[in-house]
Amino acid sequence: MRKHKTATIITAVAIIAVLGAAVGASAMMYRNQNLRQQAAGCIALGTAPLGTLTDEEKASLVYMVEEEKLAHDVYTALAGTWKSGVFEQIANSELRHMGSVSMLLDRYGVADPTEGAKEGTFINKDLKALYDKLVAEGKASLAAAYKVGATIEDLDIADLGKALKVVKNEEVARVYENLLIGSENHMNAFYTQLKAQGGEYAPQYMGDDLFGQIIEGKAGRIADGQRGMMGGRMISGLYGQGRGSNCINANCNCK
Secondary structure (H helix, E strand, O other): OHHHHHHHHHHHHHHHHHHHHHHHHHHHHHHHHHHHHHHHHOOOHHHOOOOOOOHHHHHHHHHHHHHHHHHHHHHHHHHHHHOOHHHHHHHHHHHHHHHHHHHHHHHOOOOOOOOOOOOOOOOOHHHHHHHHHHHHHHOOOHHHHHHHHHHHHHHHHHHHHHHHHHOOOHHHHHHHHHHHHHHHHHHHHHHHHHHHOOOOOOOOOOOHHHHHHHHOOOOHHHOOOOOOEEOOEEOOOOOOOOOOOOOOOOOOOOO
């Protein structure tokens, strides 16, 4: 009888554990989907006529959505290791960034490589290798984790800057500009935390001048009038003017 009761208890505990894991996974999936869908409130894509995308622009969007996923997945992994609110908050922001790019992919009929993808998985092999490397480095110490965050934002800022020089589609350019502002803010946040830990960061991808402007608060949104314009051409009629460069309501948080 005692053996039977013990076995029953063990079975019940196992069932509860499985159900708990399933509920947790379901809640996480809902959370991620909800945060990505928040980007729909940040971009009024439906108000503009559908333009065209070059093959280069399509490839750029496919790469960029996975690069934003790289940031989200690394920060999520490091948040679990260090219980740092900074990583959790910026990971949520990266989901919204992914959502912004994903909606462009959907709008132009381009397959989204992040659709249904698990954390830590990537179509791009270089990004997969970078994910594994950065997660391992970030688990060494909290300072190392913040340095990893700065490294990712450094890469993101450099890649977005390069993309903005060749992108012609105004919808894509406007979204990239908004992502660039967010990445500059994230870089500043990680750099501040790293300095508080006694660490230092030297840019690996962006230029020294831009890095200096970012950590001094002179880049991005503070440089009023520089973002949201491309070569002097104001982009109008595509997006609303809320809290972010492409927000359309007061509750929107595109950063």
